[in-house]
Amino acid sequence: MCGIVGYAGHEPAAPFLLEGLQRLEYRGYDSAGIAVFSDKVRTVKSKGRLADLRAKVDAAGGVPGCLGIGHTRWATHGAPNDINSHPHTSMSGHITVVHNGIIENYIPLKEELEAQGVVFRSETDTEVVAQLFDKLYNGDLVGTLIEVIGRIRGSYALGILCTDYPDTLLAVRKDSPMIVGLGEHENYIASDIPAVLDHTRSYYLLNDNEIAVIKAESVELLDLNRQPISHEVFTVNYDISAAEKGGYDYFMMKEIKEQPNALRTCIGSRIHDNEIRLDKLRLTDEQIKNIGRIHIVACGSAWHAGIVGKYVIEELTRIPVEVDLASEFRYRRPILARNDLCIAISQSGETADTLAALREARANDVHVLSIVNAVGSSIARESDDVLYTMAGPEIAVATTKGYTTQLAVLYLIALKFGKIRGILSDAEESRLRTALEALPDQLEQLFADEAALEALARQHAEKDHVFVIGRGIDYGASLESSLKLKEISYIHSEAYAAGELKHGTISLIEEGTLVIAVATQEALYEKLISNVKEVKARGAYVVAIVKEGSRDVEGVADQVFYIPDTADIFTSTLTVVPMQIFAYYTAIARGCDVDKPRNLAKSVTVE
Numbered sequence: 001m002c003g004i005v006g007y008a009g010h011e012p013a014a015p016f017l018l019e020g021l022q023r024l025e026y027r028g029y030d031s032a033g034i035a036v037f038s039d040k041v042r043t044v045k046s047k048g049r050l051a052d053l054r055a056k057v058d059a060a061g062g063v064p065g066c067l068g069i070g071h072t073r074w075a076t077h078g079a080p081n082d083i084n085s086h087p088h089t090s091m092s093g094h095i096t097v098v099h100n101g102i103i104e105n106y107i108p109l110k111e112e113l114e115a116q117g118v119v120f121r122s123e124t125d126t127e128v129v130a131q132l133f134d135k136l137y138n139g140d141l142v143g144t145l146i147e148v149i150g151r152i153r154g155s156y157a158l159g160i161l162c163t164d165y166p167d168t169l170l171a172v173r174k175d176s177p178m179i180v181g182l183g184e185h186e187n188y189i190a191s192d193i194p195a196v197l198d199h200t201r202s203y204y205l206l207n208d209n210e211i212a213v214i215k216a217e218s219v220e221l222l223d224l225n226r227q228p229i230s231h232e233v234f235t236v237n238y239d240i241s242a243a244e245k246g247g248y249d250y251f252m253m254k255e256i257k258e259q260p261n262a263l264r265t266c267i268g269s270r271i272h273d274n275e276i277r278l279d280k281l282r283l284t285d286e287q288i289k290n291i292g293r294i295h296i297v298a299c300g301s302a303w304h305a306g307i308v309g310k311y312v313i314e315e316l317t318r319i320p321v322e323v324d325l326a327s328e329f330r331y332r333r334p335i336l337a338r339n340d341l342c343i344a345i346s347q348s349g350e351t352a353d354t355l356a357a358l359r360e361a362r363a364n365d366v367h368v369l370s371i372v373n374a375v376g377s378s379i380a381r382e383s384d385d386v387l388y389t390m391a392g393p394e395i396a397v398a399t400t401k402g403y404t405t406q407l408a409v410l411y412l413i414a415l416k417f418g419k420i421r422g423i424l425s426d427a428e429e430s431r432l433r434t435a436l437e438a439l440p441d442q443l444e445q446l447f448a449d450e451a452a453l454e455a456l457a458r459q460h461a462e463k464d465h466v467f468v469i470g471r472g473i474d475y476g477a478s479l480e481s482s483l484k485l486k487e488i489s490y491i492h493s494e495a496y497a498a499g500e501l502k503h504g505t506i507s508l509i510e511e512g513t514l515v516i517a518v519a520t521q522e523a524l525y526e527k528l529i530s531n532v533k534e535v536k537a538r539g540a541y542v543v544a545i546v547k548e549g550s551r552d553v554e555g556v557a558d559q560v561f562y563i564p565d566t567a568d569i570f571t572s573t574l575t576v577v578p579m580q581i582f583a584y585y586t587a588i589a590r591g592c593d594v595d596k597p598r599n600l601a602k603s604v605t606v607e
């Protein structure tokens with residue numbers, strides 16, 4: 001979603017801001033802008049891509065100054081146009097603001113300000129912050145910000161310039177990420193680490209209601225009582241190349257290919273001396289033995305990981321698992337018991353609904369264990385325990401390595417809990433642990449099918465509808481496979497539990513309809529083959545994804561892709577990969593922007 005970057009230093013700010021915004025492009029946006037302060041604040045904004053903004057900056061002969069803020073906007077209040085894009089400046093020109101999040105009470109505030117003669121230019125909630133700040137401003141920058149915070153409701157990460165302070169950048173956050181980057185004779189703000197990663201690896205991660213006063217030579221952190229706060233410096237150990245394309249045309253393919261290594265790190269770092277060690281969990285063995293129910297909360301692909309996780313955790317631990325869309329969980333008054341466990345899954349760690357769902361769980365005294373990729377993100381910090389997926393930065397909007405590493409952490413949890421609860425024998429645990437450790441190499445073998453999948457994609461690129469069917473865990477994986485295709489190729493795709501076909505979907509099958517059948521579950525295999533025959537009989541073109549050595553499938557399906565043999569409960573990690581590659585090449589064949597699909601955002605920080 002929206003992205004923020006800011007600079008206070010001695011070098012020209014505009015090139016820094018434009019470069020930082022480029023690194024945030026992956027979050028999804030529909031307009032962008034920068035404001036730079038020298039003798040006055042000059043703002044350049046543009047609807048559309050950053051290239052459009054760059055062209056405007058160049059046409060203006062650059063924007064002079066060494067203090068500035070920039071923003072990529074993903075429209076929520078008001079159309080994506082030049083006027084509504086950020087930064088927004090108050091009527092007097094004193095205060096300029098960039099904002100991520102939503103000011104929930106902006107309408108009454110706007111009415112109040114209008115009654116006092118303030119004229120608004122945009123339709124945004126953000127402009128209210130600039131105008132309110134200006135109205136309340138009494139020469140005391142921090143004091144006014146504290147007053148503003150007392151008046152606004154909602155979520156915000158704010159970057160603020162004031163013409164009375166030519167060397168100062170002000171930042172604050174609540175329920176929306178904001179970091180302060182620490183440089184040499186310059187300092188930065190950003191909504192996301194990759195924006196400034198090639199300038200520094202040292203950061204302060206702001207918590208809610210913490211204010212940062214940033215100058216070229218200093219960073220001061222204050223609480224709402226103006227008391228100084230000391231923060232540990234947070235250091236990242238990946239460099240910018242990990243967040244760049246590295247020779248691939250698109251981040252998505254790079255990230256697909258990074259999956260074996262991501263899984264090796266995620267799984268390998270947690271198995272020592274034939275034992276799974278789940279980092280330093282606060283959750284004790286005694287608590288694990290007493291868990292009554294697990295509530296998994298997540299959105300999008302992370303929710304799909306949760307659905308597969310339910311099958312695996314229930315199978316290995318016999319703990320009942322409910323999987324909720326976070327946006328539903330937070331408002332449905334869930335029934336929670338103190339000995340329940342909530343597992344929140346999120347790649348970005350910033351998804352607003354997932355954050356709200358975990359808060360709901362914690363407010364009910366339920367222990368929250370989160371599975372997160374982005375280190376130091378809000379979800380990670382607000383959880384009782386966190387298991388990082390260690391996938392490295394994921395840039396493409398459509399998640400790949402984020403999802404498969406989430407599955408890996410869920411498998412580790414299931415094995416560990418199953419052992420602690422005495423459901424898994426030592427022998428069974430050892431067999432499954434060995435299978436788990438083999439997954440990264442097995443996933444790598446699947447890349448051998450890339451050319452065949454590309455050809456398949458070209459063959460079916462003009463299809464209007466695709467169905468992905470499976471039973472049990474294969475149904476869970478089908479949901480993710482289907483989403484990949486629809487997200488980036490814009491082909492209508494639906495995942496169906498194969499047993500449900502006869503209750504509706506089968507009426508949509510006609511001559512040439514593409515049906516992908518995932519059939520890796522031994523106990524359900526025959527039934528799935530029968531479902532394949534049913535759709536074949538109605539003219540479908542069937543592509544089957546099965547385990548090596550599967551019987552009778554060649555004669556039934558039109559084309560077959562094989563995954564290496566693994567335990568039935570772990571197959572989703574492998575079956576999804578051919579579908580990631582198929583979706584990727586289908587999007588290419590249809591001329592779609594693979595990494596930045598229309599209307600979607602990588603990190604959804606509003607509900």
Ligand code: G6P
Pocket residue numbers: 299300301302345346347348349350351354397398399600601602603604
């Ligand atoms: C967005 C992304 C999806 C992602 C979902 C949840 O919709 O486009 O790829 O699965 O958010 O994001 P999270 O960061 O919480 O995993």
